[in-house]
Amino acid sequence: MNGELLAILEAIERDKGIDREVLIQAVEGALASAAKKSLGLSEESIVTVTLDRQSGRLSVVSDDRQVSSIDFSRIAAQTAKQVIIQKIREAEREVIFSEFQGRVGDIVTGSVHRFERGDIIVELGRAEAVMPRAERIPHEEYQQGDRLQGYVLEVRRSVKGPAIILSRTHEGFIRGLFALEVPEIAEGIVEIKAIAREPGDRTKIAVASKDEKVDCVGACVGMRGTRVKNIVRELHGEKIDIIRWQSDIKEFIAAALSPAKIAEIRLAAEPRHALVVVDDDQLSLAIGKRGQNVRLASKLTGWELEIQSKSQLAAVEVELRAVPGVGPAMETRLKEAGITTAQELASMTIEQLTAVKSVGAKTAQRLIDAAKRTLETRAATGGAEVTAPPADAPAEAATPQESAAVAEAPREEPAEPEAAQPTADADASGPTEDAQPAEPAEPSGEQAAEPASEPEAPTELPEAPAVETPPDEQPSDEESKA
Helix, strand or coil, X not given: CHHHHHHHHHHHHHHHCCXXXXXXXXXXXXHHHHHHHHHCCCCCCCEEEEECCCCCCEEEEECCEEECCCCCCXXXXXXXXXXXXXXXXXXXXXXXXXXXXCCCCCEEEEEXXXXXXXXXXXXXXXXXXXXXXXXXXXXXXXXXXXXXXXXXXXXXXXXXXXXXXXECCCHHHHHHHHHHHXXXXXXXXXXXXXXXXXXXXXXXXXXXXXXXCCCHHHHHXXXXXXXXXXXXXXXXXXXXXXXXXXXXXXXXXXXXXXXXXXXXXXXXXXXXXXXXXXXHHHHHHHHCHHHHXXXXXXXXXXXXXXXXXXXXXXXXXXXXXXXXCCCHHHHHHHHHCCCCEHHHHHCCCHHHHCXXXXXXXXXXXXXXXXXXXXXHHHHHCCCCCCCXXXXXXXXXXXXXXXXXXXXXXXXXXXXXXXXXXXXXXXXHHCCCCCCCCCCCCCXXXXXXXXXXXXXXXXXXCCCCCXXXXXXXXXXXXXXXXX
16 A cells, blocks of 8 residues: 555656655645544644655654554545645646746747637646737637647736746747747847837848858748748748848848838937938838838837938928028038038037037027927928018019010109299399209100101290309200200
């Protein structure tokens, strides 16, 4: 009997993975509880049962007295059985919890056992794991008995035992699949720097090689794409873009937005914000379907990306000369420092702007404020320029057509006051000292331009009284003839 007990404990140890010492302690505790009931002792009594590890012989000590033999009643034996089973279950749960607690972040393989309220119960040998609906790849369907791989997301204790949570949407699932398929990643030669993923649709990964002789992208793709094809098959057709990681952020952003071709990248002073300029025919490719390409690239690089085509940028870009206080000399200095638009000027900090030649802190603050006001005015007016010319600004030059029209128009001379006609009283009394002779009017432009027509009969006018005229006011000969 004693040998059979040890053999049973050894079999349980092999099947359940429970330590033998734990099983022996469970048996000793259960028999001690049963001995108290068989001997009619109270719960406060101390009964110790010891199992010999070599021979399997049991010894019972009650209140420091050796008990030679005990006849266990049926109830006491049943109680001992239940206690042993309970102890074994608790020990098994602890073993499972310890095992999978160390496997968090690993890829495990199991089979679909059953479905509970949309969750999949996966059988992992002696343990069961749960894959919630939120951790499943959209549009994936499974049947009972199907093989399934999952990423161990979490292991926690529960009333029913250890709860093992699996996931197929986590980024670690992609990392684990590449580690299984690509030996260079498992060995640490190739490193996955970043992963951006939309489960079931598309994934971008950035890889780098620690060995110059190993091509990181080629190692992940494999011969004729065999390695990456196996991963795509496991993900049920999810697209995977493998990108070479770059230390230069502009090159990294350009690679992350592939297959679109990038014309220009401008890094703003704001924390991790970049403006990406592309040709008009590359705009839709850079943005991607429903913004997927730029969204994944932004997540992969960790930068907020803004995509604009050249035509869009030209429509909204404000030149430096539109900012009040930016003259030709200042504009030249700013452009030499790499600041070409009002948007870039408004996004600068005082520390960055003072690095420009001949720009102090006060000037930098004034320029930044002026650029921001200019942009706000542009935004409020829908992009139209609202600038008032200075008061002393010269008038705009006339067009050639306007100049020709002005040349053809007759020149009008200012009208001179007509000489007062002498009245009858004046004629009677004679000339006065204030009376001046009327100067003949010069011909107007029209009259001068018109060809000479038949001379009209001179109109007789009353003779003006003779008045002595100063020498400097004497009419010229030509005026007299006229």
